[in-house]
Amino acid sequence: MATQTVPSPPAESPDAPPDPRRRSGARAPGEKSLVAAPSTWIVWAGTAAFFIFLVGILTSVVVDSFGRPWFDSWLPENFVTSWYTDAWQRFGMAHIMGVTLTVALTVIVISTLVGVPAAYQLARRTFPFKRTITLLFLLPVLMPPITYGIPLATVMYNLGIGRTLTAVILVNLVPSIPFVIITMTPFIEQINPTIENAARMSGANMRQILTKILLPLLIPGVLAASILVLVRTVGMFELTFLVSGPQSDTLVVAIYRAMTAAGGGEARQLISSMAVVYTATMMVILIVALRYISPTQLVARVKESRED
Amino acid sequence: MSRGQTTKSTASLRHRLAERGIDSSLLMLVPALIFAVALFIYPFSYGIGLTFQPSAATQAQWGTSIFANYIAFFNDPFIFDSIWLTMRLALPVALFNVVVAVPVAFKLRHKFVGKKFLTILLVLPITLGTVLTAQGLLIFAGRQGWLNRFLLDIGLIDAPLALVNNYLGVVFSLIISGFPFAFLLISSYLSGIDPSIEAAAKTMGADWLQRFRRVILPLLAPGLATTFILTFVLAFSVFPSARLVGDAMGSTRVMALMAFRAFGEQNDYPMASTIAIMMGLVELVVIAVVLVWRSFMYKGSTGGKG
Numbered sequence: 001m002a003t004q005t006v007p008s009p010p011a012e013s014p015d016a017p018p019d020p021r022r023r024s025g026a027r028a029p030g031e032k033s034l035v036a037a038p039s040t041w042i043v044w045a046g047t048a049a050f051f052i053f054l055v056g057i058l059t060s061v062v063v064d065s066f067g068r069p070w071f072d073s074w075l076p077e078n079f080v081t082s083w084y085t086d087a088w089q090r091f092g093m094a095h096i097m098g099v100t101l102t103v104a105l106t107v108i109v110i111s112t113l114v115g116v117p118a119a120y121q122l123a124r125r126t127f128p129f130k131r132t133i134t135l136l137f138l139l140p141v142l143m144p145p146i147t148y149g150i151p152l153a154t155v156m157y158n159l160g161i162g163r164t165l166t167a168v169i170l171v172n173l174v175p176s177i178p179f180v181i182i183t184m185t186p187f188i189e190q191i192n193p194t195i196e197n198a199a200r201m202s203g204a205n206m207r208q209i210l211t212k213i214l215l216p217l218l219i220p221g222v223l224a225a226s227i228l229v230l231v232r233t234v235g236m237f238e239l240t241f242l243v244s245g246p247q248s249d250t251l252v253v254a255i256y257r258a259m260t261a262a263g264g265g266e267a268r269q270l271i272s273s274m275a276v277v278y279t280a281t282m283m284v285i286l287i288v289a290l291r292y293i294s295p296t297q298l299v300a301r302v303k304e305s306r307e308d
Numbered sequence: 309m310s311r312g313q314t315t316k317s318t319a320s321l322r323h324r325l326a327e328r329g330i331d332s333s334l335l336m337l338v339p340a341l342i343f344a345v346a347l348f349i350y351p352f353s354y355g356i357g358l359t360f361q362p363s364a365a366t367q368a369q370w371g372t373s374i375f376a377n378y379i380a381f382f383n384d385p386f387i388f389d390s391i392w393l394t395m396r397l398a399l400p401v402a403l404f405n406v407v408v409a410v411p412v413a414f415k416l417r418h419k420f421v422g423k424k425f426l427t428i429l430l431v432l433p434i435t436l437g438t439v440l441t442a443q444g445l446l447i448f449a450g451r452q453g454w455l456n457r458f459l460l461d462i463g464l465i466d467a468p469l470a471l472v473n474n475y476l477g478v479v480f481s482l483i484i485s486g487f488p489f490a491f492l493l494i495s496s497y498l499s500g501i502d503p504s505i506e507a508a509a510k511t512m513g514a515d516w517l518q519r520f521r522r523v524i525l526p527l528l529a530p531g532l533a534t535t536f537i538l539t540f541v542l543a544f545s546v547f548p549s550a551r552l553v554g555d556a557m558g559s560t561r562v563m564a565l566m567a568f569r570a571f572g573e574q575n576d577y578p579m580a581s582t583i584a585i586m587m588g589l590v591e592l593v594v595i596a597v598v599l600v601w602r603s604f605m606y607k608g609s610t611g612g613k614g
Contacts, residue, residue, distance in 0.1 A: 040415065042411075043411050043412055043415045044415075046408060046412070047412060047426075050483075050484075050487065051429060053448070053449075053480065053484060054429070054432060054433060054484065056444070056448040056449075056454055056455060057436070057440075057441060057444030057445060057447075057448045057484070058432075058436065058440075058444060059448075060444055060447040060448040060453065060454060061440060061443055061444045061447060064447050074454070074457065113339075114339045114340050114343055115340060117336035117337070117339070117340070118336060118337050118339070118340035118341075120336060121333070121334060121336050121337045122337075125329060125333075125334070126329050127328070127329035127330055127334060128328060128329065128330065133337070133341070136341075136344050136348075136349070137340070137344060139348065140344075140348050142537075142541065143541075143588055143591075144541055144544055144545030144564070144587060144588070144591060145545060146545050146547065146564045146567055146568070146584055146587060147545075147584045147585065147587050147588035147591075148348060148351060148352050148355070148584075148588075149584070150355065150567055150568075150571050150577075150580045150581055150583075150584040151351040151352055151354055151355025151356075151358065151581050151584065152347065152348075152351040152352075152355075153571070154351070154354070154355065154358065154571075154577045154580070154581065155350070155351045155354055157577075170347060171347075173343060173347060174343075174347045174348055177340055177343050177344070178344070181340065206333055231434065235434075235437050237437075237438060237439070237547075237548055238545065238547060238548075238564075242568075242571070242572075252437055252438075252439050255439045255440075255443075256439055256548055256552070259439070259442070259443070259552055260551065260552070268443075268446075268447070271443060272443060272447070275439060275440040275443045275444075276440075278437060278439070278440060279435055279436055279437070279440050282434070282435035282436075282437065283435045286431065286434065286435050290428070290431070
């Protein structure tokens with residue numbers, strides 16, 4: 001796992017010593033691996049089944065998006081790329097991709113600008129109502145998006161900004177700002193405060209400390225947080241779907257609308273080709289992301305173990 | 309939070325506030341708080357208020373009291389049953405994801421050739437998203453898909469299995485998107501457990517079952533609880549897959565779908581808010597139960613990450 005930004009050694013390193021014995025099979029009497037042998041097979045069979053589904057799903061969509069026609073056979077008769085050009089024109093993909101990128105980038109910039117200073121205060125200071133404020137920032141991440149999304153969307157339609165790009169950006173900020181705060185707080189906690197104190201002693205004011213000392217140190221963390229926000233925003237379906245309209249649909253929502261359009265939806269292959277474009281975009285983002293962050297960070301806040 | 313700013317800046321008061329941790333640098337919190345209040349607290353309270361202002365249609369059917377939305381929620385079987393339908397999907401899936409992820413994470417916690425490759429494969433479903441997963445399942449596991457075709461060809465089944473457009477389809481889609489989350493989380497918790505504790509138990513002669521039950525499980529319990537809650541939240545708010553690979557008017561008529569139906573199709577915002585708030589409540593109940601279970605387990609520091 002590409003953990004260049006992580007200063008602590010990988011956590012599995014303490015496990016290393018028993019490894020050679022385990023591999024050679026010459027274990028001390030009474031020493032067994034924790035899970036017995038038959039279960040090993042079950043684990044591997046289960047994992048294999050999971051991957052068969054995964055690869056099957058991915059491949060069948062890709063094959064479908066190139067196939068013409070593909071009905072009652074293992075593989076399509078011909079492979080063509082026309083579904084992509086058709087889909088591109090039919091759904092105005094250039095516009096959809098533009099909207100998706102605009103939303104994602106705006107959300108990243110705003111949530112970083114707003115979230116990082118807040119994370120800094122939460123990481124460094126104690127003040128009254130700190131627990132309440134932390135809880136306030138945690139709630140939007142813990143709640144299912146629909147729960148607060150529907151009241152929020154109602155407010156937006158009442159204000160008359162429903163179906164606009166602004167609304168889509170605003171709803172995506174709701175989980176993104178707390179997410180930046182939650183990922184950045186442990187990151188800032190691990191930066192040695194004596195560096196800031198030294199700068200303060202040398203006469204730097206808050207702004208100088210921020211721009212000259214903290215910002216360079218924070219860049220890896222900010223990068224990781226922005227990529228995670230990017231992944232989440234591009235993939236965010238529920239919230240965007242509630243407030244977006246034909247002119248402000250992001251890619252996921254556009255695909256969903258195409259799949260559920262009245263009258264049986266669009267041709268399956270058109271949707272498949274859009275889905276492939278979506279997955280390809282996400283994969284590019286993720287490949288870039290995995291260079292800067294570890295996979296576990298994708299799903300949770302990972303407090304880098306400071307005890308090492 | 310802007311107390312430090314609004315008070316008169318007499319030196320002594322400012323000093324007293326600073327001693328309590330209030331000074332002007334706390335202003336850095338203000339933008340985030342404004343966003344949290346304007347986009348989360350206000351709409352949420354507005355939504356709660358809305359639930360007490362039932363629409364004319366609801367009032368006509370369920371009486372004119374301000375609780376008409378709630379009366380409708382609990383008495384209309386079409387809506388109320390969706391709680392049970394959601395639970396029937398989310399609980400088994402979340403439980404499955406956690407229970408299966410534990411042994412897999414155990415097997416994969418040591419270094420071996422191809423570990424990185426496997427981890428990347430496990431992250432892959434995140435790139436698929438619900439929509440492609442749904443599309444893929446419809447094609448792959450559909451009546452004419454490769455899965456049924458293969459099972460028919462090797463003679464395991466006589467007729468194609470109905471794996472999509474029903475309960476099973478949604479379960480598959482939820483496992484595919486939820487399992488990687490559970491696996492990655494549990495791996496990170498597992499790597500936070502000091503291996504010397506297990507080694508000590510081994511020295512005292514504990515077999516693997518005892519070590520697992522008495523040592524690993526209590527240490528892992530908080531992590532398991534968190535993982536369960538997160539995968540449950542994911543599965544609980546399922547909505548695109550319930551519509552796309554499920555049976556949206558039958559066995560997978562989940563709460564999120566009902567809430568959206570009221571919102572988008574009937575434009576009954578008060579009812580939609582009611583269903584949404586009840587969703588949050590039901591979810592909180594489940595989370596509370598999990599946290600109570602967790603409090604019965606080991607209470608000390610676990611050294612786990614997160």
